[in-house]
Amino acid sequence: MIALKCPEIKVTVVDLNKEKIKEWNSDDLPIYEPGLDEIVKQCRGKNLFFSHDIPKAIEEADLIFISVNTPTKMYGRGKGMAPDLKHVESVARTIAKYAQGPKIVVEKSTVPVKAAQSILHILKEAQAHDQKLHFQVLSNPEFLAEGTAIVDLANPDRVLIGGESSNKGLAAIAQLVRIYEHWVPRERIITTNTWSSELTKLAANTFLAQKISSINAISAICEATGADVREVAHAVGYDSRIGSKFLQASVGFGGSCFQKDVLSLVYLCEILNLKPAADYWHGVIEINNWQRRRFSDNIIKELFNTVTDKRIALFGFAFKKNTADTRESSAIYIAKHLLKERAKLHFYDPKVTETTMRHDLRRVTENELVDKLVTIHSCPYEAAKDAHAVVVLTEWDEFKTLDYEKIYENMQKPASIFDGRLILDQTNLRKIGFRVFAIGSAPTQSFNLFP
Numbered sequence: 001m002i003a004l005k006c007p008e009i010k011v012t013v014v015d016l017n018k019e020k021i022k023e024w025n026s027d028d029l030p031i032y033e034p035g036l037d038e039i040v041k042q043c044r045g046k047n048l049f050f051s052h053d054i055p056k057a058i059e060e061a062d063l064i065f066i067s068v069n070t071p072t073k074m075y076g077r078g079k080g081m082a083p084d085l086k087h088v089e090s091v092a093r094t095i096a097k098y099a100q101g102p103k104i105v106v107e108k109s110t111v112p113v114k115a116a117q118s119i120l121h122i123l124k125e126a127q128a129h130d131q132k133l134h135f136q137v138l139s140n141p142e143f144l145a146e147g148t149a150i151v152d153l154a155n156p157d158r159v160l161i162g163g164e165s166s167n168k169g170l171a172a173i174a175q176l177v178r179i180y181e182h183w184v185p186r187e188r189i190i191t192t193n194t195w196s197s198e199l200t201k202l203a204a205n206t207f208l209a210q211k212i213s214s215i216n217a218i219s220a221i222c223e224a225t226g227a228d229v230r231e232v233a234h235a236v237g238y239d240s241r242i243g244s245k246f247l248q249a250s251v252g253f254g255g256s257c258f259q260k261d262v263l264s265l266v267y268l269c270e271i272l273n274l275k276p277a278a279d280y281w282h283g284v285i286e287i288n289n290w291q292r293r294r295f296s297d298n299i300i301k302e303l304f305n306t307v308t309d310k311r312i313a314l315f316g317f318a319f320k321k322n323t324a325d326t327r328e329s330s331a332i333y334i335a336k337h338l339l340k341e342r343a344k345l346h347f348y349d350p351k352v353t354e355t356t357m358r359h360d361l362r363r364v365t366e367n368e369l370v371d372k373l374v375t376i377h378s379c380p381y382e383a384a385k386d387a388h389a390v391v392v393l394t395e396w397d398e399f400k401t402l403d404y405e406k407i408y409e410n411m412q413k414p415a416s417i418f419d420g421r422l423i424l425d426q427t428n429l430r431k432i433g434f435r436v437f438a439i440g441s442a443p444t445q446s447f448n449l450f451p
């Protein structure tokens with residue numbers, strides 16, 4: 001976006017992963033994101049370059065964005081909770097090693113509060129040994145969502161920049177503001193101190209995830225009472241203090257960031273000895289896990305309490321529509337529960353590759369189950385053929401307009417459909433003959449052996 005909006009600025013993207021850089025320089029970009037291809041093609045070779053020559057890029061740059069991954073740590077202290085900052089630290093050390101003049105270092109990765117202090121500490125060591133060096137560290141968290149990244153970047157609700165309140169800090173902030181001002185109205189560019197900016201990113205993701213867990217918790221009450229979660233969400237969201245966005249009940253949120261960032265905030269509360277706050281935010285994750293479990297348990301229950309050897313078609317594997325990203329996708333966890341029960345799973349996703357699906361499933365369950373029980377299709381009608389149930393896990397638009405009469409004809413009877421995304425026309429499906437089960441509405445044709 002910077003390359004597109006600021007033709008006078010040269011943007012160089014560097015990555016340790018040479019294969020990825022090769023793909024960025026090819027016609028086949030390493031990620032699928034609507035609108036991205038066009039922008040890359042428009043700018044690449046003019047003022048946008050992809051390279052694995054990291055030292056050279058550091059030497060040449062005035063401003064360096066650290067945008068590396070900060071996944072949940074899976075070992076040692078803080079295991080399963082704290083973000084792993086080894087990549088951020090490694091970049092800071094590389095900058096310290098190769099910088100030959102003053103640099104503004106921008107923390108774009110999502111990090112815990114005070115991460116900028118560690119980065120600055122490493123850079124200051126280099127500065128102490130070389131008069132030519134001077135570093136300013138800014139926090140500039142990213143708020144784009146996958147699937148709508150280009151729209152979000154082009155027209156952000158806000159841009160947030162945190163930095164030191166010293167003269168040099170304010171001057172660095174002003175430089176970054178000038179870049180965003182090329183396309184973002186000044187009143188939408190918020191400047192704060194560094195720690196507020198770092199904390200805002202974790203707080204924003206946690207608030208968003210909390211909204212989803214809140215409506216998902218309500219969806220369970222709807223299923224038990226006859227209320228309809230779509231009606232409740234609509235009416236609740238009409239209150240402008242609450243707002244209608246992020247109230248879409250679902251099989252649970254996925255993606256590489258919500259879980260990791262909520263856990264990062266919980267961990268921060270814990271190390272600050274703020275246990276009630278830690279427990280409060282941890283509830284967001286607990287409800288999400290419960291929602292996934294409830295959904296898969298319901299499939300088993302409604303398929304007459306056994307799915308062993310039953311063919312089940314799963315529509316969607318990506319964590320949301322318009323992306324091929326599967327990180328922390330609810331589909332993985334629902335598949336895991338069903339595989340434990342020895343169901344035969346037939347997947348279809350318009351963008352996710354067979355290799356990715358098998359790799360993700362092997363990470364959470366035994367290889368043997370995946371090899372024996374999982375089939376991947378390139379056509380939804382093939383996936384649904386002879387199935388006892390169709391389960392919608394991702395809200396891809398194409399699932400709304402499939403020929404469900406044709407799907408019904410080729411399924412085992414009774415044919416069930418489980419809508420984990422509330423995108424299907426339930427009335428029409430019932431007319432066709434399906435038994436329909438959707439998140440947040442009471443089943444009308446429930447078969448309950450053991451209520």
Ligand SMILES: NC(=O)C1=CN([C@@H]2O[C@H](COP(=O)(O)OP(=O)(O)OC[C@H]3O[C@@H](n4cnc5c(N)ncnc54)[C@H](O)[C@@H]3O)[C@@H](O)[C@H]2O)C=CC1
Nearest residue numbers: 015016017067068069070087090091109110142143144146
């Ligand atoms: N994916 C998203 O939509 C958003 C991500 N973020 C944050 O941005 C950060 C990056 O996220 P993703 O792009 O999803 O991660 P990613 O894992 O897809 O990409 C990170 C890249 O950094 C490279 N890398 C790691 N260490 C490196 C080093 N020392 N030098 C050079 N390259 C190195 C890796 O090879 C990889 O290509 C995370 O902190 C995430 O929380 C924030 C907002 C949105």
Ligand SMILES: O=C(O)[C@H]1O[C@H](OP(=O)(O)OP(=O)(O)OC[C@H]2O[C@@H](n3ccc(=O)[nH]c3=O)[C@H](O)[C@@H]2O)[C@H](O)[C@@H](O)[C@@H]1O
Nearest residue numbers: 142143144145146212246247248250253254255257319320
């Ligand atoms: O830090 C990040 O990485 C990003 O995380 C999220 O973006 P993203 O995870 O890409 O996508 P979302 O649209 O937030 O969806 C996350 C998950 O929540 C689910 N969701 C979303 C909205 C909703 O109402 N209900 C719901 O179940 C989605 O299906 C998806 O599984 C935030 O929306 C971004 O602002 C943030 O920058």
